[in-house]
Each structure stands twice: as C-alpha cells, then as structure tokens.
Amino acid sequence: MDATTALTGLILTPLVASPLVYLFGRLAARAGAPRNPARWLALVVLAAALAFLFPAGQAVLNGSAVEVVDGAIALRMDGIGLLLAAAVLVLGLLVTLFSSPYMAGEEGEEKFYALLVMMCGTMVGLGCASDLFNLWIWFEAMAVSSYMLVAFYRQQGASLEAGVKYLVQSAAGSALVLLGIALVFSQSGTTSLAAIRAGAAAGSGPVLMAAGALFLIGFGVKTALVPMHTWLPDAHSQAPSGISAMLSGVVIEAGLVALLRAVGALAGVSTSWGLLLMVFGAMNILLGNLMALRQKQVKRMLAYSSLSHVGYMLIGLGVTVGFQLAQGAAGGFFHLLVHVLMKGLAFLAAGTLLYALHLAQGSHHPLVADDLNGAARRYPFIALVFSLALLSLGGLPPLAGFMSKWQIFVAGVQTHNMAVIVLVVFAALNSVLSLGYYAPLINRMYRKEIGPVVEMGKPVPVVMAVPLALLALALVAAGFYPALFGWLVNPAAASLLVAFGG
Amino acid sequence: MTLNITNVAVLVVLGLFATGFYGLLAVRNLIKVVVALQILVKGAMVALVAAGNLTGQLQAAQSMALTVIVADTIVAVVALALAVQVRRCIGTLDIKALTSLKR
Numbered sequence: 228m229d230a231t232t233a234l235t236g237l238i239l240t241p242l243v244a245s246p247l248v249y250l251f252g253r254l255a256a257r258a259g260a261p262r263n264p265a266r267w268l269a270l271v272v273l274a275a276a277l278a279f280l281f282p283a284g285q286a287v288l289n290g291s292a293v294e295v296v297d298g299a300i301a302l303r304m305d306g307i308g309l310l311l312a313a314a315v316l317v318l319g320l321l322v323t324l325f326s327s328p329y330m331a332g333e334e335g336e337e338k339f340y341a342l343l344v345m346m347c348g349t350m351v352g353l354g355c356a357s358d359l360f361n362l363w364i365w366f367e368a369m370a371v372s373s374y375m376l377v378a379f380y381r382q383q384g385a386s387l388e389a390g391v392k393y394l395v396q397s398a399a400g401s402a403l404v405l406l407g408i409a410l411v412f413s414q415s416g417t418t419s420l421a422a423i424r425a426g427a428a429a430g431s432g433p434v435l436m437a438a439g440a441l442f443l444i445g446f447g448v449k450t451a452l453v454p455m456h457t458w459l460p461d462a463h464s465q466a467p468s469g470i471s472a473m474l475s476g477v478v479i480e481a482g483l484v485a486l487l488r489a490v491g492a493l494a495g496v497s498t499s500w501g502l503l504l505m506v507f508g509a510m511n512i513l514l515g516n517l518m519a520l521r522q523k524q525v526k527r528m529l530a531y532s533s534l535s536h537v538g539y540m541l542i543g544l545g546v547t548v549g550f551q552l553a554q555g556a557a558g559g560f561f562h563l564l565v566h567v568l569m570k571g572l573a574f575l576a577a578g579t580l581l582y583a584l585h586l587a588q589g590s591h592h593p594l595v596a597d598d599l600n601g602a603a604r605r606y607p608f609i610a611l612v613f614s615l616a617l618l619s620l621g622g623l624p625p626l627a628g629f630m631s632k633w634q635i636f637v638a639g640v641q642t643h644n645m646a647v648i649v650l651v652v653f654a655a656l657n658s659v660l661s662l663g664y665y666a667p668l669i670n671r672m673y674r675k676e677i678g679p680v681v682e683m684g685k686p687v688p689v690v691m692a693v694p695l696a697l698l699a700l701a702l703v704a705a706g707f708y709p710a711l712f713g714w715l716v717n718p719a720a721a722s723l724l725v726a727f728g729g
Numbered sequence: 730m731t732l733n734i735t736n737v738a739v740l741v742v743l744g745l746f747a748t749g750f751y752g753l754l755a756v757r758n759l760i761k762v763v764v765a766l767q768i769l770v771k772g773a774m775v776a777l778v779a780a781g782n783l784t785g786q787l788q789a790a791q792s793m794a795l796t797v798i799v800a801d802t803i804v805a806v807v808a809l810a811l812a813v814q815v816r817r818c819i820g821t822l823d824i825k826a827l828t829s830l831k832r
Contacts, residue, residue, distance in 0.1 A: 299792070360793050367800045374807050381814045388827040390811055391759065398766045398804055399753060405773035405797065406746070412790065413780035461830045 230286035230293040234304055237279035237312065238295075238355070241348025244272040245341050252337020266327045269340035273323060273347060277316045284309050288718060294357070301419065303357035305725070306718030310560055311354030311484055313715060314567045315477045319347040321694035325575050326469040328688040329582055339379060339467070346372040346473065350481045359408050359418040359489060363401065366485050370397050370449070373478055376470045377462045383591055389465035393458040400448030400455070404489075407441030410434050411493070423492040424728055435493050439500075442489040449482030452541075453510040456534055460518070463530035464593065468578020471526060475533040475574060476567040483540065483563075487548075491726035494548075498644075501549015505650050508541030512657045519664045524593045525577045528664055529570065532620055535661060536566050542654055543635035547723055550642045556720035558634030564712050565627040565705060569619040572698040576613035579691050580606065587685040599668060601677030605684055608692060610672040612699040617665040619702055622658040627705035632658055634709075738779030745772030759815060759822045763808045770801045 228236075252265025283304055286293050292305040304312070323343060330336050346369060353365035374397070378390025412418060414434050415426045427435060448455040459479070463471045494500045515534030522528035540562050546555025580602060581594040603610035619628035632655075639651035705711050745768055752765025774794045781790020816822055 360796075364796065364800060367804070371803055371807055374811075378811055378814070382818060384815075384819050385829055387811060387815050387818060388830055391808075391815065391824070391827055394804075394808055394811060395753065395762060395766065398808070399750075399769060402749070402766070402769035402773050405770065406742070406776050409773060409776035409780045412777065412786070413783050416784035416786050418789075418793075465830070 228282045230283050231295050233279045233282040233286075234293045234295050234302060234355070237276055237283055238302060238348065238352050240276045240279060241272055241344045241351070244268075245345040245348065248272065248344055249337050249341035252340060256337060262331065263336045265337040265340045266323060266330075269323050269344050270320065272344050273316055273320045276347070276351070277320065280309075280312055280316060284313070288714065292722075299358070299361075301358040301361055302352070302355045304355045306720070306722035307484055307487070307560075307726070308351075308354035308722075310564070310715055310719040311477070311481060312351040314480070314564060315347050315350045315354075318473060318476050318567055318571050319343065321571065321697060322469040322473055322575070325472075325578070325691055325694045326467065328690050329469060329578060329586075330467060333379075334382075335379075339376070342372045342376050343470075343473070346376065346478075350477060353481050354484055356488070357420055359411060359420060359423065359492065361418075362420075362485055362488060363404055363408060366404070366446075366449070366482075367401055369478065369481060370401065373470075373474065377466045377474070379467055379470065380465070380591065383465070386465040389458075389461035393462040396448050396455070396458045400445040402445075403441045404445030407438040407445060407489070410438040410441070414438075420488060420492040420726075424495075424726075427493055427495065439490055439493045442486060442493075443503075446482050446486035446489060447507075449479065450486055451479050451482075451511070451534055451537060452507045453514050453534070456511070456514070459534065460527050460530040463533065463574075464524055464527040468526070468574055468581060471530070471578070472571045472574035475530065476571040479533065479537060480540070480563050480566070483537065483544075487544065487723065488726060491548075491723070491728075495728045496548065496551050496724075498549045501545040501547070502646060504541045504545035504548055505647065508538040508545060509650050509653055511535060511538030511541065512654055513538075516657050516660050516664075519661070522664070523595050523597075525596060525599070525668065526574070526581070526594060528596075528668075529573050529577060532661065532664075533566075533570060535657065536562070536570065536620070539632055539635055539654060539658075540566070542639060542650060544723065546635075546638045546642055546647065547720065548727055550644065550647075551724065552638055552641060553717075553720045553724055554641060555635065555638035556723045557716050558631060558636075558638050560719045560723075561634055561709070561712060561716045562631035564716065565619070565631040565702070568698055568702045568705065569616045569626075569628055572612060572695060572702060573616035573620060575691075575695055575698070576609055576616060579609050579687055579695065580613070582691070583609075583684045583687050584680050588683070596668060596671060597678065598680040599671045599678075600675040601681050602672040604677050605681050606687060609687060609695070612695045614669045614672065615699050615702060617669055619706070621662040621665040623662075625706045627702050627709070630706055630709040735779060735783055738775055738782075742772045742776045742779070745769070745775065757823050757825055759812045759824055760809070762824060763805060763812065766808065767801070767805060770797065773797070
C-alpha cells in the first residue's frame with residue numbers, strides 16, 4: 228500500500244465507521260444483546276486505523292510528508308501529525324477496552340463508542356490539516372463530538388453543567404478563531420498554511436498580529452491556557468473516566484497542535500512569540516499547581532494537574548519557537564507523549580477505583596481523596612499503577628515524567644537567555660511543589676487504615692486492568708530508556724521548526 | 730473614513746461581536762446564550778465574506794461561509810439539546826442555577 232492511500236484510509240476509516248458503530252449498536256440493543264457489541268466494532272475500527280497508520284507513518288519517518296489534496300480538502304501528514312495520530316489511536320484503543328466494563332449497561336452505550344471513534348478520527352485529521360480553514364473544520368468536529376461525550380451522563384445535573392460550560396466557552400473560542408481566519412484571508416487571499424507562511428515572510432503587519440492574538444485566545448480555550456481554562460476541571464471531572472483520559476491525554480494537546488500550526492503560519496521563528504508561549508506556560512504551571520493543592524476530588528485534582536503539564540509542554544515548545552533550538556520541541560513533544568501515558572494511566576486508575584467504589588453500586592458520587600484510604604490492601608494492583616502514574620506526574624526519577632521535564636529544562640538552559648533560565652528554574656521548583664498534592668494520595672492508599680468505602684468496594688473486572696498494565700509498562704520503559712520514543716519525537720520537533728519557517 | 734463596502738463590513742462585524750459578547754456576559758437564559766453564540770459566528774462569517782471581497786476571492790469565501798453555516802448549525806443543535814436536558818433535569822434554564830461545581 229502506498230502512503231497516500233494509507234493516509235486516506237487512516238482518515239476515512241473512523242469517520243465512515245462512526246455512524247455504523249452507532250447503527251450496529253442500536254440494532255443489537257433493540258434485539259436485546261446483553262453485552263452491547265458496539266464496543267468490539269469500535270475496537271476493530273480503531274485497530275484498522277492504526278494498521279493504516281503504519282505505512283503512512285513509515286513514509287513520514289523516511290523524511291517525506293504524505294500529502295492528499297482533493298479540491299478544498301488538504302491533508303498533509305508530517306512529524307507532528309504522525310505523533311498526534313499515534314497518541315490518539317493508541318490511547319483511543321486502550322480507552323475503548325477500559326470503557327467496555329465501565330460503560331456496560333449505561334443508557335445509550337452505543338452512542339458513547341460511536342462518538343469516541345468520531346473524536347479519534349477528527350483528531351487524526353486535525354493533526355494532518357495543511358489548510359487554515361480545514362484546520363477549523365477539524366477542530367469544530369472534534370469539539371462537537373467531545374461536547375456530547377462530556378455531558379454523556381445526561382440525567383446528572385453536574386455533568387450537564389460541565390457540558391454547557393465547555394460548549395459555551397469552546398464555541399465562543401472557535402468564533403474568534405474564525406474571525407482570525409477572516410483577517411488572515413483578507414491579507415493573503417489564501418488559506419493554505421504554506422502559502423500564508425510564504426506571504427507573511429515579507430513582514431507581518433498589525434492585521435496578522437491581531438489574527439495571531441485571536442488564534443491564541445480561540446485555540447487557547449481548548450488548550451486551557453490560563454485565563455481560558457475554567458471549563459477544564461468541570462469537564463474532566465464530570466465526563467466518564469475513559470473520556471477524562473482522552474480529554475486530558477489528547478484533546479487539549481490537539482488544541483495545542485492547532486494553535487502551533489495556525490501561529491506557525493503567521494509568525495515564523497520569533498523570540499517574542501516563544502517568550503509569550505513560555506509565559507503562558509509558567510502561568511499554567513503555577514495556577515494548575517495551586518488549584519490542585521486545594522482539591523478534594525481526585526479527578527478534579529488530576530484535571531488541574533493537566534493544566535500545569537500543558538505549561539511544561541509550552542515551555543519546551545516555546546524554546547523552539549523563540550530560539551530555533553530543536554531540543555526544546557523534542558522535550559515538549561516527549562512530554563506530550565509521556566503525558567498521554569501517565570495522565571491516561573492516572574485517570575483510568577482513578578476511574579477504576581471510582582467504578583469499584585461508587586459506580587458499580589449505582590451511585591454517581593465523585594471519588595474524593597478520603598475514599599482512597601487503605602485502597603492498597605484491597606486493590607494492590609490498581610494502587611500500584613496509580614502510584615506509578617502519580618509519581619511520574621510529580622517528576623520523580625527514574626520515571627518517564629522526570630525524563631521529559633529534564634529534557635525541557637536542559638533545552639531551556641541551552642538558550643543562554645536569562646528570562647528563559649528564570650522561567651525554567653521556576654518550572655522546576657513548581658515540579659517539586661506538585662508532589663505536595665500527588666504524594667498524599669499515595670500515602671492514603673498505602674499507609675492509612677482501610678476505610679469504610681474501600682471495605683464496601685466491588686471487585687475490579689480484569690478487562691479494566693489490562694489497559695492499566697500496558698500503560699504502566701510503557702511508562703516505566705520510557706523512564707529507564709528515554710530514547711524509546713525518539714523515532715517519533717524528533718521528526719515532530721523537526722516538523723515544528725519547518726512549520727515556523729526555521 | 731469613507732463609506733465603502735469594506736468599512737461597512739468592519740462596522741457590522743464589530744457590532745455583531747459586541748452584541749454577541751454582551752449577550753454571553755449579561756444574559757441569564759440558556760437559550761439566549763445559544764443565540765449570542767450564533768451572533769458571534771455570524772459576525773465571523775460576515776468578516777470572511779468581506780475578506781473574500783477584498784482579495785477578489787469571493788467564491789472561495791462564500792463556499793467557506795456555507796461550510797461554516799453547516800458546522801455552526803450542528804453546534805447550535807447540540808447546544809439546544811443540552812438546554813432541553815438542563816430544563817428537564819434541573820428544572821430551569823437560568824444559567825445562575827448551573828453553579829454546583831466549585832472552582
């Protein structure tokens with residue numbers, strides 16, 4: 228199979244299959260199938276997409292971006308697109324597997340799988356968009372499918388509230404992006420990212436600057452840059468746990484990729500944009516940490532910790548945008564991948580405990596920190612992988628979270644710019660601060676007396692433990708052997724430099 | 730400032746965005762919030778078409794605007810479906826009632 232066919236297949240498979248998953252699941256539910264087979268179809272679809280990714284990815288790794296252009300639809304898979312597609316499909320597969328017992332028996336289960344497949348497909352498309360307007364369409368399609376997944380428990384007031392907040396903020400953001408696209412179009416007369424890049428090199432006027440600011444605000448809502456982050460803790464804590472893992476692991480990172488692509492076409496390598504991204508990163512780190520410190524609900528705390536991890540990525544990427552050092556983006560993208568693993572693992576492990584302690588008993592209580600008391604006695608495996616994820620999030624060596632943060636900090640110091648070095652030291656201190664909320668959870672699981680909630684807990688289905696084991700394995704492997712993902716990360720960093728015209 | 734079509738379009742866009750953001754900030758009824766979001770996107774669409782007119786790419790801009798209408802309608806449908814569900818479960822469309830989740 229040649230690479231262009233593979234890319235077409237990769238994009239089309241989830242999009243075409245998503246309605247079929249719904250129809251199939253609906254018919255099976257009508258016929259009274261006890262365990263809805265839509266989950267297996269979703270699993271097969273995502274696996275098929277992953278199979279298409281191999282030939283397409285091979286071509287990208289050999290150094291030539293794969294392009295498909297059909298009329299106004301322009302797709303171009305480079306290193307960044309490959310990285311995002313790989314992260315989305317792998318996490319999507321694991322989440323589908325995890326959700327199979329988690330969502331079993333929920334009303335409208337087939338919709339969950341159809342929307343999950345759709346969301347994965349649109350994110351792969353988003354990573355490959357080579358046209359500004361296409362980028363917006365993919366972004367909007369991804370947002371629509373995620374709105375419905377966030378408000379999936381539609382009988383719960385809290386989850387509806389989270390869905391409404393998310394929808395209003397995100398839709399206002401995408402209107403601003405659209406206005407930014409109009410501004411760019413009025414200057415360059417084209418929406419192709421490469422053509423805009425070529426035209427903007429002549430000198431970016433005030434109109435393009437305004438467009439860049441609109442992109443920063445609009446895509447920043449989805450990326451949860453600090454003043455635009457208020458939807459995130461609600462949405463992440465109220466969504467079904469598998470979706471929390473997807474939102475935190477890949478959706479906000481997809482927003483980040485969209486932001487980099489759009490800004491990259493306008494700005495080029497410039498110290499001011501790099502520093503701007505880094506300052507946003509520092510604000511994210513600080514606010515994420517401070518807010519996470521005062522959370523009692525486990526999933527809400529993890530949501531705030533996502534804020535601070537986006538901040539680390541921004542610092543790494545800002546080094547490349549501002550100073551043309553590929554190591555920064557390599558560290559940033561490595562942290563993105565590691566974040567997929569560790570935050571995916573943390574949300575899925577928290578979800579497993581939520582399922583065993585509350586959901587399986589028919590209650591929609593949130594999982595609070597007190598519920599975890601003594602969890603290690605009853606659920607030793609879940610407690611172990613959860614602790615691994617938390618320690619890695621806190622950046623303890625030799626876990627992967629330490630390796631990626633280290634790469635970012637080293638790259639920051641290599642810029643020999645005083646402002647950047649101050650920011651890096653600030654981020655490193657914050658990384659220590661973050662242990663202040665990760666460590667007490669581990670303490671509760673291992674050292675507290677077994678609590679009444681754990682006493683009453685139900686057993687954990689084996690199918691749920693499989694994705695946890697795989698993620699934990701990858702996390703430890705990437706920690707001991709950080710070059711494991713180099714083949715994926717370095718092309719992405721090179722592509723970022725190309726996107727910014729370096 | 731002369732009264733040519735581009736300047737009129739700029740004024741219309743600014744007016745629509747101002748109305749939309751005022752609505753988002755001041756209105757308490759969820760349905761009206763959805764209307765405010767629609768007004769915002771309509772403003773962006775006018776800007777898109779005006780940009781096409783300015784650069785002589787009117788057809789491309791119009792086809793983009795049509796696509797935006799489709800995408801935007803889907804968002805509106807999802808938002809209204811959420812509003813229906815909010816009314817059913819919480820019993821009111823007042824967005825001040827949607828504050829159970831603390832910071």
